[in-house]
Amino acid sequence: MTAILRSPTTIVGVMIVAILAIGASASPNFLNASYLLQQLQISSFLGVVALGALGVIVLGQIDLSVPWTMTSSAIAATSVVGVGAAAQDVWSTELAMPIGLAVGAFIGLVNGIGVALLRVPAMIWTLGINAVVLGLCIFITGGFAPPGEASPLMRSLAVGRTLGLPNALYVWIGISLVAAFLLTRTYIGRAIVAIGNGERAAYLSGVATQGVVILVFVFAGLCSALGGLLLAGYANQAYQTMGDPYLLPVIAAIVIGGTSIQGGSGSVTGMLLGVVFVTLLTSVLSVLQMPDPHRQIIYGAVILITLLLYGRFTRPVN
């Protein structure tokens, strides 16, 4: 009983309720259904990206290439639409999403190769990849956002609704279910957890550890790309700084969800709550109409306090 009360999930749950209460007291519209649905819709973009990052963190690694994986896939997809529109090519709108995802998968592949085969620490390798992708985009586009727009599919996934709920939410929940299933019920999930707890022992148990690491990074690349495509669909354009605000909130959402940044374990359900928490926190701060510096301070302080509560309530045995 006390174990449940003291679990990270409970703590985030309580914090979410607290934020909702504060928001409601500040603005009567805060608890209105359409506003909350819009929050969930925005959460989905962060949530999709965080799912990929979760796998990487369970491995005991980290992916700092999130911002430009998102941005470059979005730029690729919108440019395909733009180029197709100029050439009056009917196929280009269909190709936009696959091409965007392929860009993400490829970046993930390069990340995975660097970490698994070259064995450069992920922290630094993915940082370098982020810089290279940024450089490539600037080099190719000349520093301007290329002409183009989101394809209808991207728009529909990002802003459309089905049965009254945002499509983005379906996408997020769908991928979350798949990820949770993969992580807990399949060979690959066990292998990921095992590697996160000790790659030597996993290797000596016959797990193809390098292959698994590469696969997880490819999945992370795909998730970042999808997040970027949804965001581009939402804004109906791609822009250079679109991925930047996602890097740290992704990590925050995962850790708030009760996953150790050191790897070896991970909770998809906890992370869902973490994502909602981070999104709501950002939005309540903007509802309170606070100046940006104060927002940052409160944002940091709330995350710190939440984590301090974890440290207090979920004491390790020794």
Place this chain on the structure above:
Amino acid sequence: MPSPDDRAALAGRDRGLLSDVEFVALSGISKSYGGTTALESVDLRIRRASIHAILGENGAGKSTLIKVLTGVVRPDAGTVTIEGAAFAVRSPATAAAAGIACVFQELSLVPDLSVADNIFLARGTGPLGFIDRRRQQKAAEALLRELGSEVRPTDIVRSLTLSEAQLVEIAKAMAKRPRLLILDEATSALGEQQVGRLFEILRRLRSEGVSILYITHRMHEVDTLCDTCSVFRNGRHVETFPQGERSPDAVVELMLGRSVSQIYPAKPAPAAGQPLLDVRDLSWDGRIDKVSFVVRPGEIYGIGGLDGHGQQETLLALFGVLRNVTGEVRFDGRSVHIGSPGRAKGRALGIALVPEDRKSEGLHLPLTIAHNLTLSVLNRLTRFGVINGGRQRRLVDDLMRRLQIKSSSPKAPVSSLSGGNQQKVVLAKWLACDPRLILLCDPTRGIDVGTKAEIYALLRRLADEGAAIVLHTTDYDELIGLCDRVGIFYGGTILRELTGDALNERNILRASFALATDGPTDSGGH
């Protein structure tokens, strides 16, 4: 802390008198981890100038007792007195200040620092507590030489073998010039020579008035070294008696609560037939040099010799861990290339490896017993990558029953098991694959007598069922008692192969130093 002069004076006095003086006393010490009780109101008195053995099966609470004494863990209840005065052991630093030093079972070395830095880790050797590197270097060198170690003070600890690291850990404890020196399975990776040397030092320290607590699973070490024995069982202090008062069998019975009639299973007639494993001129990186041997189904082949002569590497090479291995490995008559552990364990070969370091290489300590047990066979429990829960449960139950793994539940983390049970999990994990060839690296290091006997019986049974077994161990007893044939490594190659009557301690020792052996021998290979 006594100065060297004090010690000399003490050494001159009658040891009989001195050893009646109580130095440290524990009373009512209890400690539990979550649900498991590691210690339950333990009282223990440690006299001066005494070598005091602490005996008990795996999980009896020996290491926990030591950790309480050294301030690594805080007891839930109980008090410690030193020389009659109550003493609060708040941290390892306070214990060290009171003259308590310990050789920890899991070692307390920092891998990225040099040997000298490790030996004097918490103490500056220079004025004002500053670090005087030159003095530190010299002192470390002297200590290491005394222990017969060839390690240089500037070596980085990460590059040491386990036995070298163990000697450094001993040097580190001795460097504190303790009044109470604790050795928790300090000799588990050492060879006979090194142990002999250590014993001489310990006896000298005792004559200087130092109290020594000595924890071991090797009963013969107790016979030759200790003067007092305390037996622990299930966290309780069962009894203390002068060494020699009870027969070894009686001591074992006191430890386990039951008697162990026979440690080693009977050896069958020499196996005939085609070899399963036929290794020819295996070489690698200058550390394995043309190793050749054969192992037949039903055979337990021992690998011995001084530590670091290519034994571990040979096993790793056979499991596909090493790159650029030359020579030929024939498996079941076919020449094979073993590229990775995944290939080695696959159905085509069926090789299993029980690695040297069970904590970092054999197990995932934070994961559950079930997850550890199934990791190496998971691909056989899945359909389209999805794990079949029922089959997994049955397999886990079956393995836990077969090896008598003692635990509350298969969902308990492996880290909560005692050392012996952890080792059983490693073995069980590989038995799940139904291996045809089992490679073992010191599988009984740190394992109590009772479990050892179980493991030996299990290995023999597996051999009888047709498996071929290659066993590397530093324990001569084990080579002689369990193995059918033994290859002694020297300088990266098998210098002698001993079998039958030639398989005795004297020959193993002589072969380890590349000296001529007596009796019928086979020079190895073909």
Place this chain on the structure above:
Amino acid sequence: MVATEISPARRSRPPLSLPPGAWRLALPLVVLAVLFAVLIAIHPRGLAVASMTPWANQAVTLAFVAVGQFFVVVTRGLDLSIGAVLALSNALASELVSGTPVEIAVGVVAVLAVGCLCGAINGAAVVFGRIQPIVATLATGAIYTGLALIVRPTPGGDVDEALSDMLTYETFGFFPTSLILLFAVVYLVWWPLSRTVLGRSLYAIGSNESAAFMSGLNPKRARLLAHVLAGFFAACGGLFLAFQTLSGDASVGFSYTLNSIAAVVIGGASLAGGVGTVIGVIAGAYLLRTISTIMIFTGLPPMAQPLFEGLVLLAAVSVGAIEMITSRNKLKVLR
């Protein structure tokens, strides 16, 4: 006994190789020397005071921050707030470091004290709050950035020019004062510390914390110290940046955080803790900045520069991979 007669074939090192640790220091130094030679070769002014001083100045800020980051990394942590601390001290410096000599002195001390305080808060969150360093500093970083923005909403401010000139020109007319400042500060702080048990315990807890604890060291104290040192050096960086630009800017932070990690790794420290040298890390910072400078002088189109910088960073961190790929024991390369 025969024990002394034998010399087993153990741990034979190839005759020409350095001990494993030495490569980690030698590599960044050698690469930096080569890059420096390239820079001088292509620099329009060649080896001259007018080319040396800017070269020395431009990397001092990053070098300070990287040294600070190093102390956290060596304890197996990571400080994601270090750029924010730099920004905060930079913003504070633009408010406080001007006026009479006394006011300036008080201002400098205040800025350094705030840096140390930020570090101490990080350390407390890690040690007493038991939050992973990377996450704790992610949160505190947001707080420090917010504070910096409050202190200096837009770039600007006032920094004493005389002091600035003194620190960013040359000593004896030819030697960059900034280099002297950098080495003097690092030497005064780290040299004595590295000769104490407390200083050594930074390495020890990064290498194996429980072993360090069992040996009688105090991991909490060491970890706190590491974070305070990080805050201190970040503040040094913020101060120097203020002297260099004569103003404060609250938004400079995050790129310094990322670059400091890169400099630490290129400088031979291990993100797994326990390994690295301060000199190597300074070389790492200079290496990164020198690459950027070379980029500018090679006449590369400006649009291609970020790409090449990224590629060079990847190449630099991949050098260590050669050892990994050629390792003959596959277990050795796994963690």
